[in-house]
Amino acid sequence: MIQETKLVSRRFKIPKVYQLETALKYEAYDTIKESLSQSPKRITNLVVESGLRGKGGGGAPAGTKWQLMPDDDPRPSYLVVNCDESEPGTFKDRQIISRDPHLLLEGMILSSYAIGANHAYIYIRGEYQSFEAILQGAIDEAYEASYLGKDILGSGFDLDVTIHRGAGAYICGEKSALLESMEGKRGHPRLKPKTKEPEWYFDNPTLVNNVETIASVPYIVKNGADAYRQYGTECSPGTLLFAMSGHVNRPGVYEVAFGTSMLEYINHFGGGMRGDKKLKALIPGGSSCPVLTADEVSKATLDYETLQAMGSALGTGGMIVMDEDTDMVEALKNLLEFYHDESCGQCTPCREGTGWSDKLVGKILSGKGTDKDIDKLLSLADLMNGKTICVFAPAVSGVIRSFIEKFRDEFVAKEQK
Amino acid sequence: MSLVTIRVDDRELEASDGALLIEVLLQNDIEIPHFCYHEALGADGNCRMCMVGIEGQKRPQIACDTFVKEGMQVSTKSPTIRAVQQEILELELINHPIDCPTCDQAGECKLQDYYMEYGLYDSHINPADKVKHHKHIDLGSSVMLDQERCVLCARCTRFTTDITKTNELGIIGRGDEARVSTMPNKKLDNPYAMNVVDLCPVGALTSKDFRFKQRSWFLSTSSSICHGCATGCNIYIDHNCEKYKDATIYRFRPRINNEVNGHFICDTGRLSYKNLQTNRQREILSEGKVIAEEKAIKQYKKMIEEHSNICILVDANCYNEELEAIVQYAQTIDATLLSPLACYEDETFADEWLRSSQRVANAKGVENLGIKTDIPDGYTTDLLINFNHPKPELIASKKKIEFQSHKEREAYLVFPLAVFSESSGTVTNRDNLVQFCEKAICSNEPVPTVLEWIKKLG
Numbered sequence: 001m002i003q004e005t006k007l008v009s010r011r012f013k014i015p016k017v018y019q020l021e022t023a024l025k026y027e028a029y030d031t032i033k034e035s036l037s038q039s040p041k042r043i044t045n046l047v048v049e050s051g052l053r054g055k056g057g058g059g060a061p062a063g064t065k066w067q068l069m070p071d072d073d074p075r076p077s078y079l080v081v082n083c084d085e086s087e088p089g090t091f092k093d094r095q096i097i098s099r100d101p102h103l104l105l106e107g108m109i110l111s112s113y114a115i116g117a118n119h120a121y122i123y124i125r126g127e128y129q130s131f132e133a134i135l136q137g138a139i140d141e142a143y144e145a146s147y148l149g150k151d152i153l154g155s156g157f158d159l160d161v162t163i164h165r166g167a168g169a170y171i172c173g174e175k176s177a178l179l180e181s182m183e184g185k186r187g188h189p190r191l192k193p194k195t196k197e198p199e200w201y202f203d204n205p206t207l208v209n210n211v212e213t214i215a216s217v218p219y220i221v222k223n224g225a226d227a228y229r230q231y232g233t234e235c236s237p238g239t240l241l242f243a244m245s246g247h248v249n250r251p252g253v254y255e256v257a258f259g260t261s262m263l264e265y266i267n268h269f270g271g272g273m274r275g276d277k278k279l280k281a282l283i284p285g286g287s288s289c290p291v292l293t294a295d296e297v298s299k300a301t302l303d304y305e306t307l308q309a310m311g312s313a314l315g316t317g318g319m320i321v322m323d324e325d326t327d328m329v330e331a332l333k334n335l336l337e338f339y340h341d342e343s344c345g346q347c348t349p350c351r352e353g354t355g356w357s358d359k360l361v362g363k364i365l366s367g368k369g370t371d372k373d374i375d376k377l378l379s380l381a382d383l384m385n386g387k388t389i390c391v392f393a394p395a396v397s398g399v400i401r402s403f404i405e406k407f408r409d410e411f412v413a414k415e416q417k
Numbered sequence: 418m419s420l421v422t423i424r425v426d427d428r429e430l431e432a433s434d435g436a437l438l439i440e441v442l443l444q445n446d447i448e449i450p451h452f453c454y455h456e457a458l459g460a461d462g463n464c465r466m467c468m469v470g471i472e473g474q475k476r477p478q479i480a481c482d483t484f485v486k487e488g489m490q491v492s493t494k495s496p497t498i499r500a501v502q503q504e505i506l507e508l509e510l511i512n513h514p515i516d517c518p519t520c521d522q523a524g525e526c527k528l529q530d531y532y533m534e535y536g537l538y539d540s541h542i543n544p545a546d547k548v549k550h551h552k553h554i555d556l557g558s559s560v561m562l563d564q565e566r567c568v569l570c571a572r573c574t575r576f577t578t579d580i581t582k583t584n585e586l587g588i589i590g591r592g593d594e595a596r597v598s599t600m601p602n603k604k605l606d607n608p609y610a611m612n613v614v615d616l617c618p619v620g621a622l623t624s625k626d627f628r629f630k631q632r633s634w635f636l637s638t639s640s641s642i643c644h645g646c647a648t649g650c651n652i653y654i655d656h657n658c659e660k661y662k663d664a665t666i667y668r669f670r671p672r673i674n675n676e677v678n679g680h681f682i683c684d685t686g687r688l689s690y691k692n693l694q695t696n697r698q699r700e701i702l703s704e705g706k707v708i709a710e711e712k713a714i715k716q717y718k719k720m721i722e723e724h725s726n727i728c729i730l731v732d733a734n735c736y737n738e739e740l741e742a743i744v745q746y747a748q749t750i751d752a753t754l755l756s757p758l759a760c761y762e763d764e765t766f767a768d769e770w771l772r773s774s775q776r777v778a779n780a781k782g783v784e785n786l787g788i789k790t791d792i793p794d795g796y797t798t799d800l801l802i803n804f805n806h807p808k809p810e811l812i813a814s815k816k817k818i819e820f821q822s823h824k825e826r827e828a829y830l831v832f833p834l835a836v837f838s839e840s841s842g843t844v845t846n847r848d849n850l851v852q853f854c855e856k857a858i859c860s861n862e863p864v865p866t867v868l869e870w871i872k873k874l875g
Binding site for chain 1: 460468505508542589
């Protein structure tokens, strides 16, 4: 029987647990005192051993990233929590910051201690104004109770937490663009370094992690790496706050272990398709992941390796479910309008490619398209793949390719007669 | 840094280990299309035009973000690379207005050059679908912006951010709505602003002073040195001689010299060409009336014979060769030679980069020849012969003969004089570097140079 595995969402249903007083009754911050008296390396080692994967979409092992932080750099280190959740179909991080912000703060204290940071930032999506208010309330309470600030609980460890609000650009969720934005510049992704190194905030070594990644740390520190690994698969240990939207009866966020059957997840938690329609297609992990057909969905399990093998990606785990009435050309147009608007405009293939592909799909949708336009879309998709600074354009490329390759009939049916 | 050997197409090259590939290619005259990379600004990685194939790498890589290492095999002309270059170029052009016939950059535009070399495809886009932007934005500082022609290479914004640090320009908007702009109510306003016109590889930024005056392919180019101050910035003089008209200078552009001015010049120097062709002295005058050269020379010689206390004043903009000739000439007629330098000083002009407070080209040349640069107390002369020095009134004299390039002063005898662009010679800059100026133009009725006058007056 499929069920939720509540590691991060454990306290979500408790009324007013965003208040410190309530949260403390349910074990919030109970890892702090002991952890701060032990070696910072212990936390990093636990995270490495747990196999925790970054939950912002890329799925890179979090521990490996932590280990890139230097031990003996005279410059200050920083932790930046990426809460610029802007991917269409993804709405999980907001659950954490609005329902259980103290869990995130606990994770931030542990993570900052592990990497030697005395200042941590939360980069929050500009539109998340009401969630930011809750989060700031929690931060203020934590300062008051000495979980933040100078000499946390008498341990000698100092940590300040600052919220930095974004101004509404999707690309600022890309970690280097996020740091540019935090530095007060235009949110443009940076050229990737040639060797493995941390991120840099004003030239200081910096760790950038997703909200859910950091919110997973307290469980691992409290229960050990093996406890975390008992959930999920070998390659994708633990759980994820999977989200579901679209043509289902009960859209929402449900935390399950990696490896869960996708179809069962939809049927069990989503209550099946809305109006008893048939499933046509599904975008697995936020809009940037290639679309899956109903047939593929029936074979898919919710983990990185399976979806990668299917030519798609798990992404952020935010599934968009589409029923048999969905017009796939219109669906693609909807997505491309988003990417057209959100491309930062830095690299030529993305700046011009997203706009042009949007126009081409618009042309097909209006019944003026030809085979040539479909082929041009495919060649544009090729051109956008692997020729830009960040992975925005390659993601768009994969989306276009998957829609056309899997639903070409629908595109052809709209061609000029 | 150690040297490594790399292979580019069928050539073997030596390069420093870890050098930037695009720099190695350009230094070896291997053509590589690029917009955003610039030697003075470095790489930005945004235009994606400089794609090359690297053996062992699945995908094409940008040469401006690739560092060479031993044995690296690079292809710049393979069919895959040619195809990628063509496709990226097509993207650069899909929202470009293709208004070359009315574009001032035509003839020296990278988009045009690359289209002829890498493009040559038929357009796939309906002109009505192109994104529209503003086409005539006066940025200030004599620079005009056409946002539609821009390829967003960010050279101009990086210049104002990293080089002048004045931050007037930025990119606003996203995706294909991204465009270069100044902030509201701000102007591009700094002494080096017009360099963005040279930096711009396309017709987006043009000089208000130069635009629509000449097609670039009609221009001839001569190498010279700016005479605006003692720095001696290297310049190109672009000029054209239209049928039946006098040769005319249309612009100065910076000429790369990393020891002096790098890639840039200041706007004052850039626009100083105008002074070379306005208010020019062209006739010989005796007591304000035009007379023939022969007669004037006779009068001149007579005056030399009649006076014994003669002073020659010389402008420190003269070429070294002219100064030497004047030194000799002064000895021949037993005259005192002076070139006061204090009057060229202008502290308000100076900065810590290219602009020197000494607003004259060859002060060092004057000093090196041992010409006196200050006026002895109470000095007076019977006859003052001035070779274009701007302040002859500093010396009390009974009679005056002027050799002047511009109609600025009156004298008993006035002889016209050529300006630096009308002859060749060397000037010595503030760091004692001797630099050569080519003769750029010649009028239909040429005005004699200092050397020619001295020969005639012998």
